[in-house]
Amino acid sequence: MSDKHFYIDPSRCIGCNACVAACAECDTHAGVSMIHLETIDRGETVQTTPVICMHCDEPACAAVCPADAIKRTADGVVQSSLKPRCIGCTNCVFACPFGVPKYDAGIDQMMKCDMCYDRMSIGLKPMCATVCPSGALFFGTPEEIAQQRNAVPVNEFVFGKRTIKTKVSLMMPRGSTSLQVKPDAVIRKADLLETSRR
Amino acid sequence: MTTRSQAVSLSVGSLAAILVFAGIYFGSGRLSRFDTPLSAYAAATVFAAFAMAYRYAMWVQRPPTWRYFKSTWKLFLRPKSLVFNLLKLAVLLWNNIVIQKFIEKRSPTRWMAHMCLAWGCIVAFLITIPLSWGWVQFGMDGDSYAVEVMGQRQFLFPPHSPFGFLIFNGLNISAVVVLAGVGLAMHRRLFERGALSVQTLAADLVPLFLLFSVAVSGLMLTACYRLMGGQSFTFLSLLHAFTVVVLLLYMPFGKLFHVIQRPAQLGVAYYKEAGAVGAQTLCARSGEPYQSKLHHDDLRDVMMELGFDFGDHQNLSPQEKRKLVALNQAMALGEQPYAG
Numbered sequence: 279m280s281d282k283h284f285y286i287d288p289s290r291c292i293g294c295n296a297c298v299a300a301c302a303e304c305d306t307h308a309g310v311s312m313i314h315l316e317t318i319d320r321g322e323t324v325q326t327t328p329v330i331c332m333h334c335d336e337p338a339c340a341a342v343c344p345a346d347a348i349k350r351t352a353d354g355v356v357q358s359s360l361k362p363r364c365i366g367c368t369n370c371v372f373a374c375p376f377g378v379p380k381y382d383a384g385i386d387q388m389m390k391c392d393m394c395y396d397r398m399s400i401g402l403k404p405m406c407a408t409v410c411p412s413g414a415l416f417f418g419t420p421e422e423i424a425q426q427r428n429a430v431p432v433n434e435f436v437f438g439k440r441t442i443k444t445k446v447s448l449m450m451p452r453g454s455t456s457l458q459v460k461p462d463a464v465i466r467k468a469d470l471l472e473t474s475r476r
Numbered sequence: 477m478t479t480r481s482q483a484v485s486l487s488v489g490s491l492a493a494i495l496v497f498a499g500i501y502f503g504s505g506r507l508s509r510f511d512t513p514l515s516a517y518a519a520a521t522v523f524a525a526f527a528m529a530y531r532y533a534m535w536v537q538r539p540p541t542w543r544y545f546k547s548t549w550k551l552f553l554r555p556k557s558l559v560f561n562l563l564k565l566a567v568l569l570w571n572n573i574v575i576q577k578f579i580e581k582r583s584p585t586r587w588m589a590h591m592c593l594a595w596g597c598i599v600a601f602l603i604t605i606p607l608s609w610g611w612v613q614f615g616m617d618g619d620s621y622a623v624e625v626m627g628q629r630q631f632l633f634p635p636h637s638p639f640g641f642l643i644f645n646g647l648n649i650s651a652v653v654v655l656a657g658v659g660l661a662m663h664r665r666l667f668e669r670g671a672l673s674v675q676t677l678a679a680d681l682v683p684l685f686l687l688f689s690v691a692v693s694g695l696m697l698t699a700c701y702r703l704m705g706g707q708s709f710t711f712l713s714l715l716h717a718f719t720v721v722v723l724l725l726y727m728p729f730g731k732l733f734h735v736i737q738r739p740a741q742l743g744v745a746y747y748k749e750a751g752a753v754g755a756q757t758l759c760a761r762s763g764e765p766y767q768s769k770l771h772h773d774d775l776r777d778v779m780m781e782l783g784f785d786f787g788d789h790q791n792l793s794p795q796e797k798r799k800l801v802a803l804n805q806a807m808a809l810g811e812q813p814y815a816g
Binding site: 287288289290291302305306307308314316317318325327338341342343344345346357361362363365366367368369372374375376377378380384385386389392395396399427428429431436437438439440444448450451454457458459460461462463466 | 535538540541543544545551578579581582633636668669670672673674732734735737739741743746747751760761767771775778779783784785786787788789790791792793795796797798799800801802803804805806808809811813814815816
């Protein structure tokens with residue numbers, strides 16, 4: 279068990295794709311990249327965001343799984359679906375509020391980010407956090423993140439009427455305690471690049 | 477306190493056990509053809525039938541499972557597509573259960589291991605269960621062996637023929653096939669780092685140990701009378717019976733229960749097909765279709781039932797959902813370039 283935690287900061291993402299390539303090197307899903315790298319809106323902003331599993335305390339993906347195939351380990355990591363059980367229904371894909379699970383029709387199975395469990399469970403950094411050059415993906419102790427960042431970690435997200443607590447934290451401006459995820463959030467016009475040029 | 481779902485499951489489990497017991501009683505001519513040395517196997521199948529039916533009923537009553545179960549049967553039994561559905565079922569059974577195509581796409585070695593384990597076990601059970609229930613007997617008719625099913629003579633075959641060899645060694649052949657599968661699976665469990673990090677003794681290794689012990693103790697029976705002059709046969713037969721009984725008792729509780737769950741995969745194919753030809757849901761942000769309306773509405777209802785009321789967020793495609801944490805973080809940052 280590790281005292282290290284995962285912190286994400288989409289505002290730091292530079293879209294380099296290093297995380298996408300590194301992810302496929304993990305032994306628990308060898309050769310298949312589980313991380314998503316989203317381009318927010320190519321016409322409006324250069325912003326990109328890495329999306330990893332947030333590892334919810336009460337995972338919606340597991341709750342809606344008809345085959346009871348998605349399990350959360352004692353240390354709070356929500357694993358890919360169990361191969362013998364997954365029936366490929368895609369309930370998890372559409373129930374996850376973060377849009378994380380990936381369904382592979384060829385093998386008829388859902389797979390997802392498991393925080394590189396082979397590494398993380400022995401205290402090593404997940405592959406994406408190992409290679410991220412800008413600190414958008416950071417794996418370390420609470421003390422390290424507090425020392426290195428002005429922002430504060432938040433791991434409470436409100437979707438509609440439901441609050442979801444997660445193992446992974448999002449870096450937010452000081453004073454934030456949770457993030458209300460509004461579906462109508464506008465694209466940030468003054469993006470990272472334009473703002474830094476001022 | 478027994479909940480309603482437990483009461484239903486107890487009834488279903490008891491019914492399954494009664495049916496198996498009745499099958500043994502009547503199938504063996506009111507026990508006149510029942511082979512008493514095999515009674516431990518028969519008793520274990522009665523318990524396994526109860527436990528598997530109980531667990532299946534508990535599982536199928538979970539809100540998401542029950543919704544799929546109902547919807548799929550409704551779609552399957554639609555009179556106008558019943559013939560097509562039955563033909564499709566034959567194809568699905570062949571692809572997913574007989575040749576297990578989807579496992580081959582995960583890895584050829586894994587497929588080989590699973591095919592060995594699955595078919596070795598299926599053949600072994602097809603031989604063992606009718607024998608232990610007193611449904612099948614062998615007898616002599618002149619120089620030929622006679623096969624009787626429920627007291628009715630079926631056919632004769634010469635014992636010293638290739639067919640006779642296969643019949644007499646069916647369990648030995650299936651044991652060798654199972655051992656090949658166990659070997660391939662154990663290799664993966666011992667040397668593949670990904671598997672090593674997530675596997676557990678109870679969930680992943682115990683089933684392999686059980687299959688190994690059943691196969692080896694079964695082969696030892698043949699080795700005993702062929703090579704050891706029958707020495708310790710009583711002990712070995714008891715040991716083999718013990719391993720088979722433990723396997724049967726374990727089946728409902730561990731990884732091997734997937735054998736019972738797996739047909740649900742076939743049902744999902746009908747559900748997906750009906751969804752694909754029906755109306756589609758459009759993403760509230762992108763306007764693009766992303767999910768069948770059938771699935772969207774069913775899933776929304778299940779989520780509400782389970783206490784996951786995400787409101788309008790549930791009307792977004794996974795891709796748009798993935799953008800929202802970044803977008804909402806950006807909104808919170810305002811003019812700040814990054815979180816800092």
